[in-house]
Every structure is written in structure tokens, then in C-alpha cells.
Amino acid sequence: MYNVIFLGAPGSGKGTQGEVVAKELKLAHMATGDLFRKAIERGDELGDTVKSYMERGELVPDEITISVVLKHLAGLKDVSGIILDGFPRSLRQAEALDEALVKQGEGIGRVIYINVPEDELVRRLSGRWVCRSCQSPYQCGCAEVAEGKCSRCQGELYQRPDDTPETVKERLKVYFSKTAPLIEYYRSKGKLSEIDGMAEITEVTKRIISAIKCGK
Ligand code: ADP
Numbered sequence: 001m002y003n004v005i006f007l008g009a010p011g012s013g014k015g016t017q018g019e020v021v022a023k024e025l026k027l028a029h030m031a032t033g034d035l036f037r038k039a040i041e042r043g044d045e046l047g048d049t050v051k052s053y054m055e056r057g058e059l060v061p062d063e064i065t066i067s068v069v070l071k072h073l074a075g076l077k078d079v080s081g082i083i084l085d086g087f088p089r090s091l092r093q094a095e096a097l098d099e100a101l102v103k104q105g106e107g108i109g110r111v112i113y114i115n116v117p118e119d120e121l122v123r124r125l126s127g128r129w130v131c132r133s134c135q136s137p138y139q140c141g142c143a144e145v146a147e148g149k150c151s152r153c154q155g156e157l158y159q160r161p162d163d164t165p166e167t168v169k170e171r172l173k174v175y176f177s178k179t180a181p182l183i184e185y186y187r188s189k190g191k192l193s194e195i196d197g198m199a200e201i202t203e204v205t206k207r208i209i210s211a212i213k214c215g216k
Pocket of ligand 1: 033053058171
């Protein structure tokens with residue numbers, strides 16, 4: 001299996017790119033944030049547990065996240081590879097993933113780090129509206145946001161409860177302290193491809209696909 005990790009701050013475009021690249025390369029796509037949001041919608045035990053962490057912009061505790069992800073990975077069938085979007089987000093998660101993959105005789109193919117300056121991240125997150133059905137993001141000021149409707153699937157647009165200025169600040173703080181160290185972790189293993197996330201969306205996609213295909 002070809003395993004690709006998408007690493008980057010909230011608002012760097014991991015979700016948008018993850019979807020497109022997965023489709024293009026026929027890979028599965030797993031976004032931990034989406035798995036948790038679905039659990040909250042279902043209102044099950046996992047949803048109840050993760051809700052307060054997400055609302056505060058904190059990471060869901062490692063044990064919970066690792067167990068959810070490993071269960072998800074174990075349930076995959078007939079896939080040639082997967083894009084992990086939003087996982088790992090801490091050193092402990094990265095080590096747990098390495099260990100689980102080694103046990104299956106697998107490893108990480110490539111880590112795509114999408115680099116975006118912090119002021120742009122704040123701008124993107126605080127003006128972001130998301131489709132409730134297909135998760136497509138839109139920026140304040142566009143026609144879809146004015147109508148409140150997704151142009152891809154006609155779903156209703158909403159602002160994520162963790163996209164408020166306070167929570168955005170906390171999420172970025174958590175990203176820089178807990179997740180950013182993974183950049184060096186994977187760079188030192190020779191796995192990292194750094195992509196400029198300020199380029200045009202389609203250009204970013206092209207560069208990511210080329211990094212995955214060429215393995216550099
Ligand atoms: P973003 O990357 O924009 O923050 P996500 O949808 O990936 O959005 O994540 C939303 C929230 O879900 C995070 O702030 C965190 O609370 C939780 N979460 C997602 N992935 C993880 C993870 N790997 N470990 C812990 N918490 C996570």
C-alpha cells in the first residue's frame with residue numbers, strides 16, 4: 001500500500017488537496033477531523049468525547065485518535081494506498097503509525113508538507129464557510145457564501161464552530177507546538193516534500209502529484 005501523509009497547519013489546504021489528489025491517483029482518503037465530525041453528528045460515545053476538545057481547538061487525546069485511526073485503517077479493503085489528512089498531529093501519533101505500518105510490512109511513501117504563512121492561515125480560516133454535505137470550503141465574499149449554498153452539491157454552507165477567531169488562535173498555537181515538529185521528524189527520514197501552499201490551487205495539486213510520483 002502507498003501511504004501518503006498530508007502535513008500542514010489548519011487552513012493550509014490539506015483537505016481540499018487531499019480530496020482532489022486522492023481522486024486523481026485513485027487512493028483512499030482519510031481525514032481525522034471529518035471522522036470526528038461525523039461521530040459528533042451521530043451523537044455516539046466517540047462524538048461526545050471529542051466534541052469539547054474540538055470546540056476548544058485542542059487535539060483530541062492521542063490514545064483516542066490513534067485507536068480511531070488504526071481501526072479505520074484495518075477496515076480498508078481493496079485500496080492501493082491512502083492519503084492521511086490531519087494524522088499524525090503529534091510525535092506520539094507518528095510513532096504509533098510507524099509501529100502499526102511496520103507490523104504490516106508497510107511504511108510511509110511520502111509526506112507532503114503544505115507550507116502557508118501564518119497571517120494567510122488566519123485570513124483563510126476566519127473567512128471560511130464549509131458545505132455540510134460534501135465539506136467543500138468557500139471564502140467569504142464569494143457567490144456561494146452570499147447564497148448559503150454549495151455550487152457542487154447544493155448542500156447548506158455553515159461556519160465550523162472551531163473557525164471563530166479565539167479557537168483559530170488556539171488551533172494554530174497547538175499546530176506550532178505539537179504538529180510542526182513532525183516536519184523535521186519526516187525530513188530527517190528523507191520522506192518530506194515541501195510544497196508552497198500560496199500557489200494557485202491547481203498548481204499546488206500538480207506539484208503534490210509530481211512529488212508523490214517522483215518520490216521527492
Ligand atoms: P484543521 O486542520 O483545519 O484544524 P481538521 O478537520 O483536520 O481541521 O481538525 C479539526 C479538529 O479535529 C482539530 O482541531 C482537533 O481537535 C481534531 N483532530 C483532527 N485530527 C486530529 C489528530 N490527528 N489528533 C488529535 N486531534 C485531531
